[in-house]
Amino acid sequence: MICYCIKILWNTSKRYFVTCMILNIASLVIPFVVIAVTRQLINFLAENSAASDAVIQTFIMLSILLLGCNILSKAIETANTYYMGLHQDIMETKTKQLIMEKAVELDLSYFDSAEFYNEMQDANANSSLITFSAFRAIEFIRYFIQFLVAFLYLFQFNFILPIIFVFAVIPYTIVDIKQVAEIYGFQRKYMAEERKMQYAADVLLSREFAKDVRIYNIASFISEKFLGIWKMLFSKKKKISLRYTRLLLALLTLPEIVAASFLFFLGLSVIEGGHSIGDFTYLQGLMGQILGSMYMVISSYTQLMDGKIRIQNFRKFLGFQNKVCSDGMLPLVEDSFSIEFRDVSFRYGDDLPWILKNVSFFFHSKQKIAFVGVNGSGKTTIVKLLLRFYEPIEGQILVNGKDVRQYELDSFRSHFSTVFQDYSNYAFTVKESVSLSDIGREDDGNRVMEALRQSGADSFTVDFPYGVDTYLTRSYEENGQELSGGQWQKMALARAFFREADIYILDEPSASLDAKSEDEVFGMFHEMYEGKGAVLISHRLSNVHLSDLIFVLDNGSLVEKGTHGELMTEDGVYAQMYRLQAEKYHFA
Ligand code: ADP
Numbered sequence: 001m002i003c004y005c006i007k008i009l010w011n012t013s014k015r016y017f018v019t020c021m022i023l024n025i026a027s028l029v030i031p032f033v034v035i036a037v038t039r040q041l042i043n044f045l046a047e048n049s050a051a052s053d054a055v056i057q058t059f060i061m062l063s064i065l066l067l068g069c070n071i072l073s074k075a076i077e078t079a080n081t082y083y084m085g086l087h088q089d090i091m092e093t094k095t096k097q098l099i100m101e102k103a104v105e106l107d108l109s110y111f112d113s114a115e116f117y118n119e120m121q122d123a124n125a126n127s128s129l130i131t132f133s134a135f136r137a138i139e140f141i142r143y144f145i146q147f148l149v150a151f152l153y154l155f156q157f158n159f160i161l162p163i164i165f166v167f168a169v170i171p172y173t174i175v176d177i178k179q180v181a182e183i184y185g186f187q188r189k190y191m192a193e194e195r196k197m198q199y200a201a202d203v204l205l206s207r208e209f210a211k212d213v214r215i216y217n218i219a220s221f222i223s224e225k226f227l228g229i230w231k232m233l234f235s236k237k238k239k240i241s242l243r244y245t246r247l248l249l250a251l252l253t254l255p256e257i258v259a260a261s262f263l264f265f266l267g268l269s270v271i272e273g274g275h276s277i278g279d280f281t282y283l284q285g286l287m288g289q290i291l292g293s294m295y296m297v298i299s300s301y302t303q304l305m306d307g308k309i310r311i312q313n314f315r316k317f318l319g320f321q322n323k324v325c326s327d328g329m330l331p332l333v334e335d336s337f338s339i340e341f342r343d344v345s346f347r348y349g350d351d352l353p354w355i356l357k358n359v360s361f362f363f364h365s366k367q368k369i370a371f372v373g374v375n376g377s378g379k380t381t382i383v384k385l386l387l388r389f390y391e392p393i394e395g396q397i398l399v400n401g402k403d404v405r406q407y408e409l410d411s412f413r414s415h416f417s418t419v420f421q422d423y424s425n426y427a428f429t430v431k432e433s434v435s436l437s438d439i440g441r442e443d444d445g446n447r448v449m450e451a452l453r454q455s456g457a458d459s460f461t462v463d464f465p466y467g468v469d470t471y472l473t474r475s476y477e478e479n480g481q482e483l484s485g486g487q488w489q490k491m492a493l494a495r496a497f498f499r500e501a502d503i504y505i506l507d508e509p510s511a512s513l514d515a516k517s518e519d520e521v522f523g524m525f526h527e528m529y530e531g532k533g534a535v536l537i538s539h540r541l542s543n544v545h546l547s548d549l550i551f552v553l554d555n556g557s558l559v560e561k562g563t564h565g566e567l568m569t570e571d572g573v574y575a576q577m578y579r580l581q582a583e584k585y586h587f588a
Pocket residue numbers: 112348352355373374375376377378379380381382
């Protein structure tokens with residue numbers, strides 16, 4: 001643990017790490033110099049009662065040396081605090097950056113796992129605690145060296161005494177380490193409870209739940225949940241702490257009794273002329289150093305262990321490995337390619353039901369295809385497999401006849417632009433929000449305007465006070481604009497249209513749109529994206545009937561495929577669904 005902390009501190013900033021180490025070493029040397037100079041000064045005063053120029057000169061020199069040491073000591077401590085503060089800042093940011101990089105690099109499937117999600121949230125929320133704990137490792141080393149030096153000095157004077165000191169502190173140390181271990185075990189045991197508390201707080205604090213909290217008046221219910229867990233944890237923790245604090249208080253007296261006895265006998269020796277008054281001060285100082293540094297070693301160790309659980313979670317999080325193969329080296333350069341699902345079966349977890357069963361289909365990147373089927377039949381799952389967020393459990397996905405895993409992941413994905421059902425709303429400017437799909441082209445104003453027009457978002461953005469530079473939502477900007485569900489969906493569509501892709505995937509892109517807007521989007525899409533490929537998923541079959549190929553899914557199996565005309569002639573599931581909707585929506 002200590003080595004790991006030192007490694008991360010070193011990797012964060014070598015310069016600050018070395019500076020902090022030098023300052024720490026300097027600040028551990030100075031107290032010994034102060035003790036030695038004080039001894040000299042006191043002995044000198046005791047031996048020279050007659051005032052002569054030489055005596056006064058030496059006295060002034062020793063006093064200035066002592067003053068210099070004390071000022072230097074304070075200056076080093078101040079500089080240490082300054083550099084440590086900066087180092088901590090850098091490390092906290094780097095820790096957050098590492099967490100973000102890791103989260104982005106990992107497979108989407110990790111986000112389905114509560115364990116991973118908790119680990120990530122925990123690492124992110126506790127980055128300052130992780131940083132704080134790591135710095136305790138430096139302190140631990142510093143005080144340990146300080147203790148060793150004091151021990152050796154005292155050892156020269158009397159080899160029994162420092163050993164007695166160590167033995168006197170051992171019971172305290174053992175009990176304190178036991179306390180740390182018990183609290184660590186307690187934290188591990190109740191980690192899930194702590195997260196539940198955090199979740200309760202999130203519900204009350206986040207915008208996402210703000211409406212429900214008010215309309216259902218659930219604030220006190222959630223607060224009680226929060227407080228209930230806190231009270232349970234608090235009382236258990238208090239019990240442990242109280243038990244150990246009583247014991248520690250009793251054990252604290254032992255080293256103090258040893259120190260007082262030693263000083264008593266040393267004092268007697270000074271009275272009898274065995275030792276000088278300077279020796280008395282010197283040895284008293286060394287004893288203070290031994291005791292002080294021993295307690296600091298224990299305290300920094302305790303604090304380090306207190307953060308151990310967070311550091312371990314952080315390490316576990318960084319150790320997560322991807323399952324989706326990203327070793328493919330082949331770039332996919334051509335815009336015209338074929339895609340084939342061959343006997344693909346898939347489920348989201350070993351103990352979860354199969355979502356796709358032996359699904360096989362073939363299409364070309366220039367074709368517009370559609371997937372239809374009731375909710376939960378597996379349409380979005382096909383898209384997620386196609387975009388390589390997950391690997392098929394059985395079967396293969398082929399691109400131009402080659403296993404898709406042979407292609408470079410980014411190069412393959414760059415051919416697609418997608419709007420998912422659960423599209424994202426960004427609190428950026430309109431321009432940024434649209435151009436996120438093709439970073440680097442955000443200044444292409446014409447393209448931004450075109451994408452807004454294609455999605456129908458121009459109808460409302462045109463009235464915005466700062467045009468495409470208007471911020472969306474008022475979460476971060478007073479002048480921001482709030483959007484309705486349908487308007488957000490149009491922004492998501494604009495983002496997908498902004499990207500120059502070969503295949504556009506629209507997964508239920510119209511759930512929040514009114515019927516008129518929906519017709520306009522699909523009508524425009526078929527017209528504007530002539531020659532481009534598309535994968536369309538829509539409840540409204542009127543939106544997909546123009547597709548070159550329609551695949552009908554039922555409970556994870558592909559049950560029909562063909563053009564609209566062929567499927568109507570076949571008079572199967574598709575024809576039934578189409579007629580049912582035609583009666584409802586009068587579009588036939
Ligand atoms: P559709 O798009 O046809 O409505 P989906 O492909 O989204 O259906 O979902 C198919 C099934 O897979 C649903 O029963 C859903 O609950 C399940 N499912 C979707 N995503 C996950 C996931 N991340 N983990 C577990 N099950 C999932």
